[in-house]
Amino acid sequence: MKSKGFFKKVRGLPRNVWAVSITSFFMDISSEMVINILPLFLSNVLGVQTALIGVIEGVAEATASVLKVFSGWLSDKLRGRKWIAVAGYAISALSKPFFYIANSWGMVAGVRWADRLGKGVRTAPRDALVADSIKSEQRGLAFGFHRAADTGGAMIGLLIAALVVWLAQSTDLSLGENTFRTVVLISLVPAFLAVLSLAIGARDIPRGKEAERPKITFKGLGKPFLIFLVIVGIFDLGNSSDAFLVLRAQERGLSVIGILLMLAAFNLVYTLISAPAGSLSDRIGRRKVIIGGWFVYGLIYLGFALAQQPWHIWVLYISYGFYYGMAYGTAKAMVADLVPEDMRGTAYGTYNAILGIIDFPASLIAGLLWQGLGGWDGFGPSAPFFFGSAMAILAAVLMLIWRPKKQAEAA
Numbered sequence: 001m002k003s004k005g006f007f008k009k010v011r012g013l014p015r016n017v018w019a020v021s022i023t024s025f026f027m028d029i030s031s032e033m034v035i036n037i038l039p040l041f042l043s044n045v046l047g048v049q050t051a052l053i054g055v056i057e058g059v060a061e062a063t064a065s066v067l068k069v070f071s072g073w074l075s076d077k078l079r080g081r082k083w084i085a086v087a088g089y090a091i092s093a094l095s096k097p098f099f100y101i102a103n104s105w106g107m108v109a110g111v112r113w114a115d116r117l118g119k120g121v122r123t124a125p126r127d128a129l130v131a132d133s134i135k136s137e138q139r140g141l142a143f144g145f146h147r148a149a150d151t152g153g154a155m156i157g158l159l160i161a162a163l164v165v166w167l168a169q170s171t172d173l174s175l176g177e178n179t180f181r182t183v184v185l186i187s188l189v190p191a192f193l194a195v196l197s198l199a200i201g202a203r204d205i206p207r208g209k210e211a212e213r214p215k216i217t218f219k220g221l222g223k224p225f226l227i228f229l230v231i232v233g234i235f236d237l238g239n240s241s242d243a244f245l246v247l248r249a250q251e252r253g254l255s256v257i258g259i260l261l262m263l264a265a266f267n268l269v270y271t272l273i274s275a276p277a278g279s280l281s282d283r284i285g286r287r288k289v290i291i292g293g294w295f296v297y298g299l300i301y302l303g304f305a306l307a308q309q310p311w312h313i314w315v316l317y318i319s320y321g322f323y324y325g326m327a328y329g330t331a332k333a334m335v336a337d338l339v340p341e342d343m344r345g346t347a348y349g350t351y352n353a354i355l356g357i358i359d360f361p362a363s364l365i366a367g368l369l370w371q372g373l374g375g376w377d378g379f380g381p382s383a384p385f386f387f388g389s390a391m392a393i394l395a396a397v398l399m400l401i402w403r404p405k406k407q408a409e410a411a
Contacts, residue, residue, distance in 0.1 A: 006275075006276070006279060009138065009141060009279070010141070010145055010275065013134070013138075013141070013142060013145060014133045014134060014142075015133075015201070015202075015203065016129055016130065016132075016133035016202050016203060016205070017130055017133055017134060017142045017145065017146065018201070019197060019198060019201030019202040020085075020126055020129060020130055020146055020198065020202060021145060021146045021148075021149035021150070022149065022197045022201065023089065023194045023195075023197040023198040023201070023202075024146060024149055024150035024153065024194070025149040025150065025152060025153035025194075026153060026190040026191070026193040026194035026197055027089060027092065027093075027150075027153065027190070027191060027194035028150050028151070028152075028153030028154040028157060029153040029154070029156050029157040029160070029187075029190040030093075030096065030157065030187040030188070030189075030190040030191035030194065031092075031115075031154075031157070031187070031191075032153070032154035032155075032157035032158050032161075032263075032267070033157040033158070033160055033161045033183050033184075033186065033187040034096070034099060034161075034183060034184055034187050036158060036161070036242075036246060036259075036260065036263050037161060037165075037180060037183065037256070037260070038099075038108070038112070038243070039053055039057075039243035039246050039247055040246065040247075040250065040256060040259075041108070041177070041180045042056070042105060042108060043247065043250075045176075045177045045180065046104065046105050046108070048105045049371055050244070050247060050367050050370050050371045051364075051367035051368055051370075051371050052105065052367070053243055053247070053367060054240070054241065054243075054244070054363040054364050054365075054366055054367025054368070054370075055363070055364060055367065056105065056108070056109045056112060057112075057240075057241035057243050057359075057363045059109070059113060059360055060109070060112045060113050060115075060116045065120065065352075065353040065354070065356035065357045066120075066353060067117065067120035067121055067353075068120045068123055068124050068348075068349045068350075068352040068353040068356060069124075069346070069349040069350055069353045070349065071084055071088070071120065071121045071122070071123075071124050071125055071345075071349060072124030072125060072128065072344075072345035072346050072347070072348050072349020072350070072352075073345060073346045073349060074125075074345070075124065075125035075128055075129075075345035076128075076342060076343065076344070076345040076346050079204075080204045081125035081126065081128050081129035081132065081204060081205075081345065082125075082129065082198070082202045082203065082204045084121065084122070084125040085121075085122040085125045085126040085129065085198060085202075086122075086195060086198050086199050086202075087121055087122070088118045088119065088120070088121030088122025088123070088125075088126075089118065089122050089194055089195045089198060090118070090195050091114065091115075091117055091118030091121060092114075092115045092117075092118030092119060092122075092191065093118075093188075093191040093192050093194065093195050095111055095114035095115045095117075095118065096111075096115065096184065096187060096188055096191050097184075097188060098110075098111040098114070099111050099181075099184045100181050100184045100185060120352075120353075120356070123348070123349075123352050124345055124346075124348040124349035124351075124352055125345055125348075127143075127332055127335075127344075127348040127352075128344040128345040128348050129202065129204070129205070130142055130143060130146060131333075131335075131336040131344050131348075132205040132344065133205055136336075136337070137282055138282060139282065139333045139336055139337070140277075140278035140279060140280070140281035140282040140286065140289075140329070140330060140333045141275060141278045141279040141282055142278070142333075143278050143329040143330070143332045143333040144274040144275040144276070144277055144278020144279060144281075144325075144329045144330070144333075145274070145275045145278065146329065147270070147274040147275075147278070147324075147325070147328055147329035148270075148271045148272075148274040148275045151267045151270040151271040151274060151324070151325075152267070152271045153190075154263075154267040154270075155264045155267035155268050155271060157187070157190070158260050158261075158263045158264040158267060159260075159261075159264050160183075160186060161183050161260050162257050162260035162261050162264065164179060164182055164183050164186065165179055165183075165256050165257050165260060166257050168182065220340075220343060220346075221339050221343060221346065221347055221350065222338065222339060222340070224338045224404040225335070225338040225339050225347060227402060227404070228334065228335075228338060228402075228404065229350070229351060229354055231395055231398045231399050231402065232331065232351075232354075232355065232395070233354055233355070233358050234391060234394060234395045234398065235294060235297075235391060235392055235394075235395030235396075236355050236358045236359065236362060237358055237361065237362050237365075237391050238301070238362065238387055238388035238389070238390065238391025238392055239297075239359075239362055239388060239391075239392070240359075240362045240363045240365070240366035240367075240384055240388060241359070241362075241363045241366070243363075244363075244366050244367075244370065244384055245304065245317065245320075246259055246263075247370075247381075248304060248307075248313065248381055248385070249262065249310075249313045249317070251381050252307060252308070252309065252310050252312070252313050253309075253310045254310045254313060254314075258310065258314075262313065262314050262317050262318070263317070265314075265317070265318050265321075266317050266318055266320055266321045267321065268321070269318055269319075269321025269322060269325065270321040270324045270325045271325075272325070273321060273322055273324075273325025273326060274324075274325045274328075274329050277289055277293075277325050277326045277329070277330060278329050278330060278333060281330045281333060281334075286330050286331070286333060286334040286337065287334075287399060287400075287402075287403075287404075289326055289327065289330045290326070290327045290330055290331055290334070290399060291396050291399050291400055292326055292327075293322070293323045293324075293325075293326030293327025293328075293330070294323070294327060294392050294393075294395055294396035294399065295392075295393070295396050296319070296322050296323045296326065297320075297323040297327070297388075297389075297392045298388075298389045298390075298392035298393040298396065299389070300316050300319050300320050300323060301385045301386075301388040301389035301392060302385070302386070302389040303315075303316045303319075304316055304382075304385040305382040305383075305385035305386045305389065306382070332348070332351075335347055335348060335351050338404060365384070365387065366384035366387070366388075367384075369383035369384045369387060370383060370384050
């Protein structure tokens with residue numbers, strides 16, 4: 001009976017939540033086909049070192065951080081989320097064909113950064129559109145369902161990529177150049193379907209014209225949100241790009257197909273956990289679910305540091321889906337709990353921007369700890385994961401100590 005009630009709630013989610021979720025589903029089919037084999041293309045085909053891969057990934061997430069604040073603020077000012085989000089998805093879709101002709105790490109970096117530029121434009125207004133479209137008592141479910149659709153697309157994208165790799169090069173340990181370019185071509189179709197889905201399916205939520213023009217000020221977002229941002233930032237400093245997990249899997253002996261199937265299994269777990277975890281956060285509070293997710297993350301990263309066999313990586317990466325399912329969408333729902341309604345766009349922009357900025361030192365630190373730079377050899381492949389585990393446990397303890405006073409549902 002409980003499961004019937006849960007699915008009834010999901011079916012009853014507003015049109016905008018479904019439109020945004022379908023859009024993310026298609027875009028992640030496209031993105032995950034390419035992004036998860038991109039570090040293998042850089043390493044196996046172009047011969048790029050892990051430290052430089054860390055820089056590319058870090059800058060990719062950080063380069064559009066200011067845009068995340070601005071696009072969120074602009075959606076507050078214009079009282080319209082939809083078309084800003086559509087523009088962001090369009091930028092990402094238009095950048096993807098250039099992966100096909102990229103033949104140097106500089107070109108790959110430029111295309112990767114353009115793709116993330118689109119994400120910088122779309123993320124805050126998209127998240128604010130979801131928050132505007134749902135009542136607070138179902139906010140966790142709405143964000144969890146969105147993450148489930150997003151991740152379901154990622155799983156399908158990875159399976160398509162795995163099929164292409166299998167047909168092209170069987171079980172080779174390294175990725176071939178032609179295989180990568182074939183995957184890029186196929187990824188273009190769902191990318192443009194994503195843009196159409198949002199443009200046709202979503203509607204802006206009418207808002208009062210008398211509201212004051214929002215200002216980009218940390219003070220206006222409130223102290224509880226700022227404390228939350230600091231704690232999440234500490235966690236994110238140890239949360240380097242998942243490119244390092246892919247490289248760790250290859251370093252432990254997994255083939256390209258093995259890696260893609262492992263990532264698909266991870267996304268399956270993520271998909272299955274996200275919506276129930278979001279719904280659970282509506283009942284017991286966001287903090288408890290986030291804290292649980294971060295402790296899981298800390299243990300899993302410790303496992304990645306100690307892993308010896310390929311099957312260890314498989315088990316750990318599938319378990320990694322529990323962290324994402326528990327904490328990722330729930331944290332976004334908590335942002336809306338902590339800030340005034342007319343500042344949601346600015347809040348999501350600030351939240352995503354700060355984490356984007358931190359992604360650069362996080363990935364750079366991981367790359368340096370792994371392989372060093374110049375005359376320094378680093379500490380080896382286990383080091384980034386020990387560091388990530390320690391930061392996650394620290395953040396979980398701080399979240400456990402902190403009790404926000406603003407909204408009861410965030411407690």
